[in-house]
Structure formats: C-alpha cells, structure tokens
Amino acid sequence: MAKVKEPRQGRYPVTFGEVELLRDLDRPYGWVLTSGGVPQSYVDLADPTHLDFEYVQLMGTVIDVLPQGPLDVVHVGGGACTLPRYVAATRPGSRQIVIEPDEGLVQLVRDQLSLKSVPRLKVKITDGRRGVAEIEDGYADLVVLDAFSGATMPVELATAEYLADLARVLRPGGTLLINVADGRGLRFVRRLAATVRRAFRHVLLLAEPGVLRGRRFGNLILVGSARELPEDRLVRGAAGGLTQARCVYGEDLVNFVAGAAPIRDGEPVLAPVPPPEVFG
Structure with missing residues (x-):
C-alpha cells in the first residue's frame, strides 16, 4: 500500500462557507467531509473502492454494470470526489471531468485528501449549467449529477432544459446517474423522475425501501x-447490498411518477429540505 499524506482534522473556510474534515475512527484512512453539519463525502485514502454512504454504494452498483473498460465521465458536483476515485480505481484508463463551483473546496481536497493522486482527472471551477454547456456533444459514457447546496439539490440542475443538455454530452447509449434527496410524499423526486423520463427512453429508480415509501427523508x-x-442485474445488485434497496422501473415507475409534471426552467419549484432531526 502506498503511503498517503495525513490530512488534518478541523474546520476550513472555502469559497461558499465552511466545511469540516472528520476522521473515521473505525477506518485508519477514512475521512468525512461535512458542510453545515451535513455529511457531503466519505473517502478512504488507502482504498478508493470503499464506498461508505449507502446511496453512494447504489451509485457504485450502477457503475459496475456498465459495459466493461475505461469510461469517459462527467461529474456535476465534486465534494471530496468519492466517485471519481472509485471510477479511476475500478476502470483504469478512464478520463474524468469534475464540475465544481467552489474553488476553495477543490483546493482543500487537493491539499488534504490527495486529489492529485487520481489519474486523468480534470476539475473545472464553474457552476453546473455553464460547465456542462462547455462540453462537446457526445463526450461522455457516463454523467453523474450529484450536486447539493447543503442537503438541497439546486432546482436549476433538475429541469428539463438542463437534462436535455446532459443528454447532449452523452454518447449514444450513455448513462445518466442522479442523486436526489426527498422526504414525505416524494413530490420532488416524482417530478424529477418525470423530467428524466422525458429526456431518456429507459429510466429506473433505486432507493432504500423506507425512503421509497416516503417514511423518512x-x-x-x-x-x-x-x-x-x-434491470435484472440492478435489481440483484441493489437487493444484495447492505442497503437491500429496491429497483423500480417499467410500469412500477410509471405508477410511482403518477402523472407528475416535468420541472421546467423558471418554475417556482422548491427542493425539499431535510427535517432538523435527520442530521441531529
């Protein structure tokens, strides 16, 4: 195992506020990045294939079933770059672009969390709309949309117009992977699912059963x-993980969406905010 630089636990100012680096007492090289008390990223500096958060494990399950070999990937939202590290480790030779607006955060992750060690990774300091607009047509095999302000997804990254631009940068047969958070009633994710279904012929949803039923945020x-x-591989992969998640697609997904309307630019849509007890 290669020696890794020891990060320094503590609070750090970044461009858009302050973040905190916390050591994982259960794993010697595990670190958690939080913002406003909300866990944003987990990285194991000695093992980039270790995915700690349950939803990130589900995203890893999707990546694992994509066609074998290196991938060209665009990540909208950086954090500590957990998934870029995972892709670099599991798909050697992959080319990756991370779009992240917080320059101070990117510098912190470079300095403290060994970002420079990730091969063939380029970081663009810009917002998600502008960053994607600057990428050529048909560039990517995979686009990962995992952008949050605190615990809230920016609505401007959930619209039909933006998803059409994400579809533009994908190659034929490429895959879009979105992380979204929601709670009781799941109104926002139903609308986002309707938006994705408008842009892509094949769509599915993965979630832990309690979240999928709207019982908890x-x-x-x-x-x-x-x-x-x-679909069959994703059903097995989701159910076989620690989360024992469900995979919803086909008529079940149509029923889940239940006629919800796609989100459009300029609509007064509010992304859900977690109740205070979620993060203590």
Whole structure:
C-alpha cells in the first residue's frame, strides 16, 4: 500500500462557507467531509473502492454494470470526489471531468485528501449549467449529477432544459446517474423522475425501501439511458447490498411518477429540505 499524506482534522473556510474534515475512527484512512453539519463525502485514502454512504454504494452498483473498460465521465458536483476515485480505481484508463463551483473546496481536497493522486482527472471551477454547456456533444459514457447546496439539490440542475443538455454530452447509449434527496410524499423526486423520463427512453429508480415509501427523508438514485438498462442485474445488485434497496422501473415507475409534471426552467419549484432531526 502506498503511503498517503495525513490530512488534518478541523474546520476550513472555502469559497461558499465552511466545511469540516472528520476522521473515521473505525477506518485508519477514512475521512468525512461535512458542510453545515451535513455529511457531503466519505473517502478512504488507502482504498478508493470503499464506498461508505449507502446511496453512494447504489451509485457504485450502477457503475459496475456498465459495459466493461475505461469510461469517459462527467461529474456535476465534486465534494471530496468519492466517485471519481472509485471510477479511476475500478476502470483504469478512464478520463474524468469534475464540475465544481467552489474553488476553495477543490483546493482543500487537493491539499488534504490527495486529489492529485487520481489519474486523468480534470476539475473545472464553474457552476453546473455553464460547465456542462462547455462540453462537446457526445463526450461522455457516463454523467453523474450529484450536486447539493447543503442537503438541497439546486432546482436549476433538475429541469428539463438542463437534462436535455446532459443528454447532449452523452454518447449514444450513455448513462445518466442522479442523486436526489426527498422526504414525505416524494413530490420532488416524482417530478424529477418525470423530467428524466422525458429526456431518456429507459429510466429506473433505486432507493432504500423506507425512503421509497416516503417514511423518512433520504437519498434516491435515478438512472436514465437511451439504451436498455440491465434491470435484472440492478435489481440483484441493489437487493444484495447492505442497503437491500429496491429497483423500480417499467410500469412500477410509471405508477410511482403518477402523472407528475416535468420541472421546467423558471418554475417556482422548491427542493425539499431535510427535517432538523435527520442530521441531529
């Protein structure tokens, strides 16, 4: 195992506020990045294949069933770059672009969490709309949308117009992977699912059963593609993980959406905010 630089636990000012680095007492090289008391990223500096958060494990499950070999990936939202590290480790030779507006955060992750060690990774300091607009058509095999302000997804990254731009940068048969958070009633994720279904022929949803039933606030993963998705493998992969998540697609997804309207630019839509007890 290569020697890794020891980060320094503590609070750090970044461009948009302050974040905190916390050591994981159960793993010698595990670190948690939080913002406003909300866990944003977990990285194991000695093992980039270790995915600690349940929703990130589900995203890893999706990545694992994509066609074998290196991937060209665009990540909207950086944090500590957990998934870029995972892709670099599990798909050697992959080229990756991370779009992250917080320059101070990017510098912190470079300095404290060994970001420079991730091969073939380029970071663009800009917002998600502008960053994607600057990427050429058909660049990516995979686009990962995992952008949050605190615990809230920016609504401007959930609209039909923006998802059409994400679809533009995907190659034919490429895959879109979205992390979204929602709570009771799941109104926002139903509308976002309707938006993804408008942009992609094949769509499915992954989530832990309690979150999927709207019983508690949590993360859900939407997957979209122009090509048929490996539904059986994703059902098994989701159910076989620690989360024992469900995979919803086909008529079940139509019923889940229940006629919800896609989100459009300029609509007065509010992304859900977690209740105070979620993060203590």
